Amino acid sequence: MTINHPTRRLAGRFAARLLGFATLAAVATLGAAPGAANAQGWSPTKSIKLVIPFPPGGATDVAARAMVQQLGNALGQPMVVENRGGANGMIASEMVFNSAPDGYTLLMATADTNSINPNVYTKMSYQAHEFRAVAPVAVVNFMLVGRPGLPAKDLKELVALARGGKLTFASWGVGSTSQAAMEMFKAQAGKLEILHVPYQGAAPAFQAVMAGQNDVMMAPAVVVIPALSKVTAYGISSPRRHVGASQVQTMTEQGFPVNADAWVGILAPPKTPQAVLEHVYKGVRAVTSSKEFQERLTQIGLSSAPDMTLDEFGKYMVSEITRWGETIKAAGITLNN
Secondary structure, three states: OOOOOHHHHHHHHHHHHHHHHHHHHHHHHHHHOOOOEEOEEEEOOEEEEEEEEOOOOOOHHHHHHOHHHHHHHHHHOOEEEEEEOOOOHHHHHHHHOOOOOOOOOOEEEHHHHHHHHHHHHHOOOOOOOHOEEEEEEEEEEEEEEOOOOOOOHHHHHHHHHHOOOEEEEOOOOOOOOHHHHHHHHHOOOOOOOEEEEOOOOHHHHHHHOOOOOOOOOEEEEEHHHHHHHHEEEEEOOOOOOHHHHOOEEEEOOOOOOOOOOOOEEOOOOOOOOOOHHHHHHHHEEEEHHHHHHHHHHOOOOOEEOOOOOOOHHHHHHHHHHHHHHHHHHHHHOOOOO
């Protein structure tokens, strides 16, 4: 005869519950999506898309393509580059902003897309400060250059010339970093009256200066360095000289402290898990800290990005919105969209 003791019944029920919890945990583990972020980390299981917000051939595109193969190797999955130009980078930025926060769609962002646009456009299709910062990749330096034959031998003479008569400056559009960088210089030099002439792209604007159609331009070093002998370089708007053109003085050295360095970095959609960010960050840092990549940046006219942690880059990205915004608001640059 078997006695069904109450204590044994309770013990049996408790064991059944434990078995049920264990079964549920096992099912949850088996049912988890491959490559999903968790407390132990994240490992991608398919290719990762890096969206570039500008057409092929520009500084951002060149920097991205210089690193994608090595970055894919570091992350354990191939990277696919997709160019989505238009609306000063807003089309690509909106696409990535609204993408699934799973690590498989990233943005090769710039100061234009995430520092300038929020201060220039009256309506934004994405919230720049809500992107998750991953890692800085490079820095775009600007050089103030003049057309051939412009009667000013150095920066001080250029300022005197601008005060004595009307000059024009080219850029690749209203609200571009090129225009904002020139506005920084104008403010430092005493609010010079130099007429803005916007073009569709950095290359056409720089060509107009070389052809004598415009007087000056704040042009990316990546564009200027190959044609340095065809223009007059008045200074670089950076705290330090450029490795690829060390003979060009900084504007600060000449008495006009201007820092218009523009960042290039990788961002992820809002709400991307920390485990994903950390995995991609480690891969990016492994590539960007390599001697090979830094030499490649110098060859194409870019500078190495500062060494930042994930948290530091996130704070820097947000602070740059404020820094560029001060110049843009003072200059009254705005676009209705």
